[in-house]
Amino acid sequence: MELFGKFLGKNKGKQSLEKQLQNVLGIKPGNIFLYTTALSHRSVKEGTDENNERLEYLGDAVLSAIVADYLFKKYPYKGEGFLTEMRSKMVNRQQLNDLAIKIGLKKITLYNKFDGSLKGSQIFGNTLEALVGAVYLDKGYKRTQTWVQKHIIIPHLYVDDLENIDINLKNKLIGWASKNGRILTFQTLDEKLENSRRVFTVAAVLDGEQLSIGKAFNKKDASQIAAQLAIEKLGL
DSSP states (O other): OOOHHHOSHHHHHHHHHHHHHHHHHOOOOOHHHHHHHHHHHHTTTOOOTTSSSHHHHHHHHHHHHHHHHHHHHHHHHHHHHHHHHHHHHHHHHHHHHHHHHTTTTHHBBOOOOOOOOGGGSOOHHHHHHHHHHHHHHHHOHHHHHHIIIIIIHHOOOOOOTTTOOOOHHHHHHHHHHTTTTTTTEEEEEEEEEEETEEEEEEEEEEEEEEEEEESSHHHHHHHHHHHHHHHHHOOO
């Protein structure tokens, strides 16, 4: 575990990581190994017991459950469709990646900085989910729920603003292309298994030229991410 040793140093390194995690997450870690695993991307640690993919899987489910519970209580008279759409707005890949960078996870995530393909990817959002999984295993569900609401949902996910955002960015982009006589298609570039989870890569192609790429665990989310990036690129 040479990388962990280099990352943590000795006792001083451990104290430094704990301080960094407290600054970024607002929580004092107990089992430090869980958090170093959560911060380790598979580009630097291939073993499933050493990188953050399993914790990402767990954190994704825990975060989704916490957000669902939060919305269920905040909107007692709203229907299933509204609640599902709001949850999607709050935990979509691009949103989580932007949030992870905003709170400083990019600085402490361990990944191969020489791999150019990772620069535009969403590994920091994945790291955030992995850290949610680590907090869950370290602190239990109730404390994780309190932490997510206090440090993620309330200060960063502006629910009232999200109500007014059109989540179907793909339809928005298709409508713009049709109105302006442009030819827009979404093409699946890749589909592969990563740690037993299927990952899809979808491109938004405008007039035969690739405009943006989105990656997610289903085609719908990958298309939405590609559409969001395309809309930003086009300045719409």
